[in-house]
Structure formats: C-alpha cells, structure tokens
Amino acid sequence: MRARDIRPRSGSSTRYGIPVRGGLLQENTGAYAVPGFVSVAPVGSGDMWGFVVHDGHCEEAVSMRLHDTGEIVFEAKDFLEFVATRGLRRP
Template sequence: MEMDAFAADFDSVFGWYSARGLPAPPFDSWIASEADLIRAQTELRVRLPEKYKQFMTTYGGGGFVNLEVIPVVAPNDRTRDLIGLNSGDHEVPGFVCAVPDGTGNHWGFVTADGVCEDQVSCYSFEFGEIEPESNDFLEFMSWHGLHAGRAGY
C-alpha cells in the first residue's frame, strides 16, 4: 500500500465516525522526527522499513484507533519507546517489535544483516515463533489499525 492510498483510507475511516455523529477514535499522533528515526536505527543497529518510517513521521505512535503503536521516542517517562522495547532483556534477536497485540505478542519486522523486511510479522513470545502478517506497514495499519473490530464499514 502506498502512503496516498493509506491517507485516503485514514480520511475515510475518520469521516465514517464523523458522519455517524460518533466521537473520533483514539489517535495520539506522537510524531517521530528524522533525527528520532536515525537515533533508533543507530541504537538498534537496523535499517527500518521505509513505509514504517513514513507512517511514524506522518501519523506517529501511541493510540491509533484499534492499536497501540510504540512511539519511536517516548513522549514522557511512563511510555515505552522503540529503543527500550527492543533493547536489553526485551530484545528479540532478528526481530524489531513495533506494535503490541495486547496478549504479550508483538507485530514488527524480521531483520537480516541489519535490515528490516518490509513485511510485518507477529512474534509469539510464548512459542518464540514468527508468522507473516501483512506485506508492509501501511497495509498492516490499514487493516489492523483502521478497520479491525469496526462493524458496518
């Protein structure tokens, strides 16, 4: 999915709520700067996917409708960020966690030689298994972030 298609989907979903007189869904918008992304990539020793970086510099982390996207840099000392989630005891070799699923598992990116795949996969902490989920981050956010759990759309 390309950014212009995602943006149209985003506008459509928020318009759907507005047209029905419903409150707008959660949207924190903790935007990452280019410097934040460079810092995260340097500290994690990975190159993040381009579509993930586009999303984080345009929409940002935090609550995003049906998901909680880990911000690249925490907006306060109580919020986890991408570096903290993927460092030390939390590090999963060969995987960058970006979005918790609420059950202890995480969606994110398989890495090889310091480069994240474009594909979003789910890492099961219980079983240590990685399963492919979506072709890219924008497709993942469209389906799981904007549409999952919303009847009538």
C-alpha cells in the same frame, strides 16, 4: 512536548535520555531483545508486531512475535497492507 512529559517515573531507567520502562526501547534491548526482530507495537496479549531484520535492515513485511512460543509469523506484505487490514477494522 514539555520536558516533564518525557522524564522517567521513579524507579525506571533511561537510555539516551529516553524512558526505558515499558516502552519500545525496553522491548528491543537487554533481556527483551529478540535477535533479528524489531518490535514496534504491542498486540495487547503480550505478542508484538514488528519487522524481521536481515543484514541490519528491516523487511517491508509486518510480522508478529508470539510471546508464548517465540515464533515470528507473517502478518502483511507491507505497512500499508497492515494498516488497511488491521488498523482500519471496526471493533
């Protein structure tokens, strides 16, 4: 990847040289951070798929954080099951 591909757009900020605007780093820091949950992928509706954290370690289970209620709901027992049931579906 060329350096110009990872530079932030005008008006965005960086952390550790990584663009923060609109990325996963933004979703997991500052006002966007959810204690005990690491967001890893947007659902497309404002909700986020991710992992619940206990004692500094992510669970194997994939969960979804609902943006309107803040509720975290179970989605799959592990990433492989998540990919098999969600990622390999036909539209």
